[in-house]
Amino acid sequence: MSALTKVLLIYPNFRYFPGWLQDKLNYKQIPLGLLYLASFIRNKYPVDIRVCDASFLDITERGVIQFTAEFKPDIVGMAIYTPTVGFCRNIALEIRCLLPETLVVFGGPHVTALPFENLDVADICILGEGEITFGEVVKSFIDKSSYEQVNGISFKKDAHCFLTPERELIKDLDILPFPARDLYQRNIYQHIYPYQLGNPFYSAIVTSRGCAFDCNFCSNDLMWKRKIRYRSLDNIFEEIEGIVRNYNISFLRIGDDNFIGNPKLVIDFCRRKKKLFPKLKWLCHARADGLTSELIGEMKEGGCVEVQMGVESGDDQILRNCNKMSTTETVHNAIKMLQKNKINIWATFIIGNEGDNRASIEKTIRFAKKIDPTYCSFMFLSPLPGTNSYLSMSKKGYIKAKNWSEYSWHGEPVFETEELTKKMLLDLRKKAYQEFYLRPKIIFRYVCAALRSRQWKTVLSDFLLLLKFVFGFIK
Numbered sequence: 138m139s140a141l142t143k144v145l146l147i148y149p150n151f152r153y154f155p156g157w158l159q160d161k162l163n164y165k166q167i168p169l170g171l172l173y174l175a176s177f178i179r180n181k182y183p184v185d186i187r188v189c190d191a192s193f194l195d196i197t198e199r200g201v202i203q204f205t206a207e208f209k210p211d212i213v214g215m216a217i218y219t220p221t222v223g224f225c226r227n228i229a230l231e232i233r234c235l236l237p238e239t240l241v242v243f244g245g246p247h248v249t250a251l252p253f254e255n256l257d258v259a260d261i262c263i264l265g266e267g268e269i270t271f272g273e274v275v276k277s278f279i280d281k282s283s284y285e286q287v288n289g290i291s292f293k294k295d296a297h298c299f300l301t302p303e304r305e306l307i308k309d310l311d312i313l314p315f316p317a318r319d320l321y322q323r324n325i326y327q328h329i330y331p332y333q334l335g336n337p338f339y340s341a342i343v344t345s346r347g348c349a350f351d352c353n354f355c356s357n358d359l360m361w362k363r364k365i366r367y368r369s370l371d372n373i374f375e376e377i378e379g380i381v382r383n384y385n386i387s388f389l390r391i392g393d394d395n396f397i398g399n400p401k402l403v404i405d406f407c408r409r410k411k412k413l414f415p416k417l418k419w420l421c422h423a424r425a426d427g428l429t430s431e432l433i434g435e436m437k438e439g440g441c442v443e444v445q446m447g448v449e450s451g452d453d454q455i456l457r458n459c460n461k462m463s464t465t466e467t468v469h470n471a472i473k474m475l476q477k478n479k480i481n482i483w484a485t486f487i488i489g490n491e492g493d494n495r496a497s498i499e500k501t502i503r504f505a506k507k508i509d510p511t512y513c514s515f516m517f518l519s520p521l522p523g524t525n526s527y528l529s530m531s532k533k534g535y536i537k538a539k540n541w542s543e544y545s546w547h548g549e550p551v552f553e554t555e556e557l558t559k560k561m562l563l564d565l566r567k568k569a570y571q572e573f574y575l576r577p578k579i580i581f582r583y584v585c586a587a588l589r590s591r592q593w594k595t596v597l598s599d600f601l602l603l604l605k606f607v608f609g610f611i612k
């Protein structure tokens with residue numbers, strides 16, 4: 138073994154949309170979780186660390202194996218999401234034959250929900266927040282000591298699976314080094330957002346971890362335990378300053394689950410952002426119930442151009458069923474305020490929530506048109522392992538998928554209920570997209586956005602693709 142322990146972190150390839158659409162749409166996001174792990178490990182231990190982002194490179198398992206065979210890592214870590222667990226299992230199996238001495242570590246949301254499922258191919262699964270736990274595993278590898286004492290992992294020994302005591306969440310997020318963006322194959326990303334910006338480069342950050350809510354389709358509570366931890370503003374701005382300096386970005390995607398969880402912090406963020414980086418634009422995710430007109434005004438002043446909002450349903454009973462803790466009235470009011478401030482809205486709806494039937498889904502479609510966000514997505518419910526939706530649907534025998542790889546929001550439904558067959562679900566999604574997007578004002582809006590933006594060719598060609606998606610849907 139060389140002086141440095143070689144660590145390879147793998148982000149799986151995920152076909153977000155059906156084949157031809159995925160090939161055209163640039164829907165690739167920075168794997169922040171892996172880049173956090175990488176910077177934490179290399180700051181603490183003598184490692185040679187690389188990241189292989191199969192999504193960004195758009196490579197298959199074979200491509201990842203080739204990358205791995207050339208690098209010959211001592212430790213391989215993979216980020217495991219439900220639809221891509223099969224992809225990672227194939228890689229792990231290959232590595233077992235090719236590099237039998239290599240320690241194979243799985244981490245991320247899927248193994249946190251199902252800690253024993255993959256111990257036939259992985260040596261260790263790391264549950265929940267990864268930095269400290271993975272750090273201790275790397276240390277035990279370097280020291281040749283046993284990792285069985287490390288908290289927050291599952292492993293197999295003598296044909297039995299073990300779970301070590303739960304890992305505590307990191308108390309102060311400011312102790313974490315910034316994500317190792319320099320390790321990523323392409324440090325500079327080009328965004329496709331239809332905004333008139335200085336250049337097409339963007340990056341992403343998270344300013345907090347966790348969410349205090351408990352929607353029944355969301356797996357976040359398993360990872361972050363319904364506690365929100367915030368980074369300090371000084372720490373956030375030090376990171377932004379570095380990204381702007383090194384990557385010359387014009388746009389920032391704030392990836393927090395609910396960026397507006399602490400309004401006072403958001404206002405301070407917006408004011409400081411306006412002063413330090415007046416030209417930098419950004420988008421964030423926000424719950425409707427936290428948006429006030431004062432907050433939205435500050436966000437606008439601070440450079441916010443888009444808010445992404447999980448609306449989920451246009452039927453209040455369905456919202457109650459999902460434990461969303463929000464109402465259609467709250468959503469409508471928030472959207473009106475955003476529209477008044479000329480902030481774009483990306484609203485996402487879930488088809489197949491607990492209690493959904495044809496009538497409630499049609500109500501959702503009518504509601505989407507009534508509130509009229511700038512963009513809309515209609516996705517089938519993914520009953521993710523560990524969620525209440527999964528428990529309830531599997532108890533009722535609704536889940537029809539035989540494989541985790543079918544769990545894609547933009548693919549086919551993985552469930553059927555007494556009231557919703559697969560065909561009905563597919564027809565209703567098509568109807569939702571057609572009724573929302575095939576309105577003259579939406580087409581006009583797209584053309585204007587395309588003309589305003591500097592990437593008008595991309596925006597228009599994406600819109601044509603969207604129409605193809607809307608008409609033909611899955612091919």
Ligand code: B12
Nearest residue numbers: 166167168170214215216218219244245246267356545546
């Ligand atoms: C932004 C986001 C996206 C973006 C970008 C993803 C990306 N490149 O990171 C986009 C839009 C592309 C996306 C896509 C999808 N996403 Co998403 N996404 C998120 C979101 C909101 C934030 C991710 C983030 O940056 N978190 C902050 C970082 C610090 O945390 P992290 O990535 O989880 O990483 C930490 C740990 O997970 C762990 N860890 C992660 N990987 C590894 C690997 C190793 C080896 C180790 C040791 C540890 C470890 O350590 C990290 C540091 O603490 C999360 C929700 C959330 N709050 O996490 C959902 C979330 C991760 N997404 C989810 C899902 C379901 C998806 C999709 C599968 C949706 C779909 N069905 O079509 C797709 C495909 C993902 C894939 N690649 O397979 C689920 C995952 C649940 C699951 N069981 O898989 C989440 C948790 C949301 C939810 N509602 O439940 N997503």
Ligand code: SF4
Nearest residue numbers: 348350351352355394
């Ligand atoms: S869906 Fe959003 S608001 Fe609901 S629990 Fe998950 S992160 Fe929180």
